[in-house]
Amino acid sequence: GESVGLHLPTLSVQEGDNSIINCAYSNSASDYFIWYKQESGKGPQFIIDIRSNMDKRQGQRVTVLLNKTVKHLSLQIAATQPGDSAVYFCAENIQGAQKLVFGQGTRLTINP
Amino acid sequence: SQTIHQWPATLVQPVGSPLSLECTVEGTSNPNLYWYRQAAGRGLQLLFYSVGIGQISSEVPQNLSASRPQDRQFILSSKKLLLSDSGFYLCAWSVGTGELFFGEGSRLTVL
Secondary structure, eight states, rough: OOTTSSOEEEEEETTTTTTEEEEOOTTTTTEEEEEEEEEETTTTTEEEEEEETTTTTEEEEEEEEEEETTEEEEEEEESOOOOGOOHHHHEEEEOOSSSSEEOOOOOEEOOO | OOOOEOOEEEEOOOOOOOOOEEEEEESSSSEEEEEEEEEEEOOOOEEEEETTTTEEEEEEEOOOOEEEEETEEEEESSSOGGGGGGGGEEEESTTTOOOEEEEEEEEEEEO
């Protein structure tokens, strides 16, 4: 569910390493999930999505894993680059609803 | 291709003054439209969404209102701003329950 009042958790990784960002969602009726990347002062940008009938989906350098049993979503970024530094949000769509519910967000910092 | 425009990009307003943020979408018909607010260093809070002209759903009680006078126009308003209204406001659109496409945001500072 939404945790909009909390400060963002942070994750720091060395450039070139892999990073994993985790997200717990609240509603077992959620059927669609999206990861967004938000750079400072900009609107969120789509990274990758996954539907509830899948447990893994891969893109370019990114992989999303979905574990419906424990209602957990993760975003893996391979071979991180300085441009990956941003805030990452997961979002869930509750089946039948016309809106996405965003998770808390994680601030990822890539260290040179 | 579809585009979303949001303005103004930045706004500094005194407490008690009115507010109007405007958002328009091009290249699509009958989109779902959304207003989100983001406080500094925090997550995204859904304020309003609309599935059609004149149809507004409010997610949280607050000092703000929204209107959709045309299919691809979404306006966020306030009659009297509070300090707590400061934040980064994001307009977004979607078709059905799919991916959300966000505008570049409007940063509001209430003094």
